[in-house]
Amino acid sequence: MKDFQLYNTLSGKKELFKPLAGKEVRMYVCGITPYDDAHIGHARCYIVFDLLRRYLEYLGYDVKYIQNVTDIDDKIIKKSRDTGKTPDDIAGKYFNEFLKSMELLNVRPATLYPRVSENIDEIIVFIKGLIRKGSAYESAGSVYFSTDSFKNYGKLSGRNPEDMLSADAEHAAEKKNKSDFALWKKDKEFSWESPWGRGRPGWHIECSVLSKKFLGEKFDIHGGGLDLIFPHHENEVAQSEALTGKNPVKFWVHNGMVNLKGDKMAKSTGNFFLLNDLLENYDPMIVRMYLLSTGYRQVLNFDISELADTKKAFNKLCEFKKELYQVFGKVPDSDKGKVKLPETVENVLNNDLNTSAAIGEVFKIVNPLTEKFLKGDFNKLDISQGLAAVSAMENILGINLSIDRGPDADRVEKLLEKRRRLREEKKYAAADKIRDKLLKEGIYIKDTLSGARWFRK
RNA sequence: GGCGCGGUACCCAAGAGGCUUAAGGGGACGGUUUGCAAAACCGCUAUUCGCCGGUUCAAAUCCGGCCCGCGCCUCCA
Numbered sequence: 001m002k003d004f005q006l007y008n009t010l011s012g013k014k015e016l017f018k019p020l021a022g023k024e025v026r027m028y029v030c031g032i033t034p035y036d037d038a039h040i041g042h043a044r045c046y047i048v049f050d051l052l053r054r055y056l057e058y059l060g061y062d063v064k065y066i067q068n069v070t071d072i073d074d075k076i077i078k079k080s081r082d083t084g085k086t087p088d089d090i091a092g093k094y095f096n097e098f099l100k101s102m103e104l105l106n107v108r109p110a111t112l113y114p115r116v117s118e119n120i121d122e123i124i125v126f127i128k129g130l131i132r133k134g135s136a137y138e139s140a141g142s143v144y145f146s147t148d149s150f151k152n153y154g155k156l157s158g159r160n161p162e163d164m165l166s167a168d169a170e171h172a173a174e175k176k177n178k179s180d181f182a183l184w185k186k187d188k189e190f191s192w193e194s195p196w197g198r199g200r201p202g203w204h205i206e207c208s209v210l211s212k213k214f215l216g217e218k219f220d221i222h223g224g225g226l227d228l229i230f231p232h233h234e235n236e237v238a239q240s241e242a243l244t245g246k247n248p249v250k251f252w253v254h255n256g257m258v259n260l261k262g263d264k265m266a267k268s269t270g271n272f273f274l275l276n277d278l279l280e281n282y283d284p285m286i287v288r289m290y291l292l293s294t295g296y297r298q299v300l301n302f303d304i305s306e307l308a309d310t311k312k313a314f315n316k317l318c319e320f321k322k323e324l325y326q327v328f329g330k331v332p333d334s335d336k337g338k339v340k341l342p343e344t345v346e347n348v349l350n351n352d353l354n355t356s357a358a359i360g361e362v363f364k365i366v367n368p369l370t371e372k373f374l375k376g377d378f379n380k381l382d383i384s385q386g387l388a389a390v391s392a393m394e395n396i397l398g399i400n401l402s403i404d405r406g407p408d409a410d411r412v413e414k415l416l417e418k419r420r421r422l423r424e425e426k427k428y429a430a431a432d433k434i435r436d437k438l439l440k441e442g443i444y445i446k447d448t449l450s451g452a453r454w455f456r457k
Numbered sequence: 458g459g460c461g462c463g464g465u466a467c468c469c470a471a472g473a474g475g476c477u478u479a480a481g482g483g484g485a486c487g488g489u490u491u492g493c494a495a496a497a498c499c500g501c502u503a504u505u506c507g508c509c510g511g512u513u514c515a516a517a518u519c520c521g522g523c524c525c526g527c528g529c530c531u532c533c534a
Binding site: 012030033043045073074158159162163223226228229255257259262263264268299305306309310312313362368371428431432435444446447 | 461469471480490493497529532
């Protein structure tokens, strides 16, 4: 087995993945700000990190996966003002909906989803520490991080603050330097008591605090969308390293954006496609397969018409699984334990999680086997290869292949048996009537050399 | 202006110096099979990888220039 190579934003290269300590992998992924419905871009991100988590576990690591919930935020506060609902209610509602969608997409829950609002004390302690170290200063009731004080500022994103267009003119007067950013924001309305008066945390501080609290000062993987590299993750590195003197994260992993009509999908620009609108019309497993059919670091240009292509590919694999179980004689228990993947699949996943190639390798196994199974010309090795291919799809890529065992399966089987006898007697009109009847119910029949099969489209 | 990513067949999309005279999926076309149909499978669909030069025994893969698209520098997965 070749070793797992993972792209690290910090070095700009693929690196051999090795945890900091033993068999444990500590992973932190930036979670959502629950103020509105999730779009496809959110789904992609959490599917990608679910895949990474599954693969690490397959490789034998114990993964501790922390995903924060940003339940204090300008957008939530705005929505609260607009609707009269409390920020808590809003965050709770959308977070629950997010979890429901994730469950549909077969994204396994994180180990823990800590909320910012429940960790204010730790945030204040962290900021006090930064002020004590001379890395931050209070100004007009807010606290800012002094980017000048941190010599490595820019190391993650490869930027020089001098070269960038100026930003945040609103608070420029309060800052010593234009690239300084807020750790604590003065606020009366949605606020907590602090040594600097009433206020609430800045955006970046939560991730430094929560990762340190739950994973320690140094941990293995920090993930999130590519758009978070600057300023969010850059600032996070600055805060954490300024306080502890240690480089907090070994591997920074970022997923590519989802674009719509050529531009980035984002709530703020109105250019987005809601996840729920997609899940209502497509099997979530097809959505998952679609999102994993492009490499995770590539831009994915979302086009709903391509879902139909994925659906056909997906159905083919489902058919294969059915055929496999048919020849296997029984439906095995879904593989929860350690199942060896096909070596070709493992090789491509070891190359920075190449999911496109992994799906390609699955088809390379499945296509010739399907013919063998249909002809009844197969051996034990064929079956174990088939099972390994299905396991790769289901257990690692997380794309469950349905084999459509509904409550009316017995009824359908009986009808098919009746049709078989009619065809044997060459009573084709009567046989076709059964086929038409089932077709009206959305059930398709396919005749193979080893008997009729049925499926829903 | 600064930093970064990408342009591969009709569409989607891997490959990042020789294993590939470029995976896999969809589509089109031809075939096997079939009472018919559907499905499945097989074959076929890029002598070529945005354009122009260069390095090398060897380049889609490395270097230089150019053209085009996208992301970040403001909230963002």
